[in-house]
Amino acid sequence: MNAFLTHLKKYGYISDELEEAINQRTKRVVRQKGDYFLKQGQVVSSLFLIEQGLIRAFYVHQGREINLWFGFENYVLGSILPVYFNEPSFENIQFLEETTLVYISSSDLNELYDSYREMNLIGRKMAEEICKILEKRALSLQIESAEERYKTLLASDPEAIHRISLGNIASYLGIAQETLSRIRGK
Amino acid sequence: MNAFLTHLKKYGYISDELEEAINQRTKRVVRQKGDYFLKQGQVVSSLFLIEQGLIRAFYVHQGREINLWFGFENYVLGSILPVYFNEPSFENIQFLEETTLVYISSSDLNELYDSYREMNLIGRKMAEEICKILEKRALSLQIESAEERYKTLLASDPEAIHRISLGNIASYLGIAQETLSRIRGK
């Protein structure tokens, strides 16, 4: 059994038929650092899980890349992200390390939701969990100073954060990289 | 048919049995300005829709009330908010005007999810929609200045925003009320 199914089973019961249907639609890719999984404007969104590696999602605003989330092996926002609507993506997803990920395409996922009602329970719980994470992120941006936000992020997943460059973290926190450098230097 | 069902039907098909089950569990309350629907620490969360009125959700941080969202008749984050987990709430929900709301309690909602699988499709789509709203809110807090955030909020629902006091809006935007007053004075 793959990591993808193991993860989905945390949310609820999966029948043998559904398990088989998921397995048939699951694809695995290995990509190099710097490659893109998705570029802004493409409609190819999907549900995915990172087996190994590190990715970022970013948005281009006034010529600048604004990081929205990072994804790596241990669960963080984006390590498994259902892209909910069949709309052109406003975000880019790029590999920051050599990464292995398994995914189900958006159209396959919708087929699963249509054909297997129990899949909607899984989907509901995933979306609810992501709501919870996003609520925390918004609250952090609303009330914390740059330094507090950095500490909050560090506390959430120290090992993974150390694999991300300073510039990328600063962009995620919504601060200048010089500011983050000064925060780090005590 | 009530506003609640009309809203839920936007997300997907609801069978006659499910409609009946929802109706049986729907309660209606009318409360005065200043009253509380939910206080921090209580587990009584629910799915609700505002028929008429205005509410706010806030969180107390370092002795200050931090507004998290507002709810009113036309859809905004919180006008219909599934509170996803049976955990003590960290937020307070208070009425800012005389308000009529219809709601289903958390335990009744879970019964619906368990007994009517089609309800999970509705729940999934609601949670996905809330994810989308929260993503936008986080992005606004991450990249916009105080003034831009205010304009973004105003654009989202001008009539309703004018019913909310300056102090409450400032708290929601994560800025001092003096700053918002200066922004408003051009």
Next chain:
DNA sequence: AACCGAATTTGACTTAAGTCAAAAAAACAT
């Protein structure tokens, strides 16, 4: 109309964080 309390505005000053530029350090390639 006159009063009260709450909400908002204004002023003076402080502080957190941004910008721009250059230097230093680290990562990478030949």
Next chain:
DNA sequence: ATGTTTTTTTGACTTAAGTCAAATTCGGTT
């Protein structure tokens, strides 16, 4: 190793927004 590019750090200065305190305006009551 040596040079090249990218990333991080440091310095000087600017700007957005916060704080505190006082004044003003607004809403509701008698």
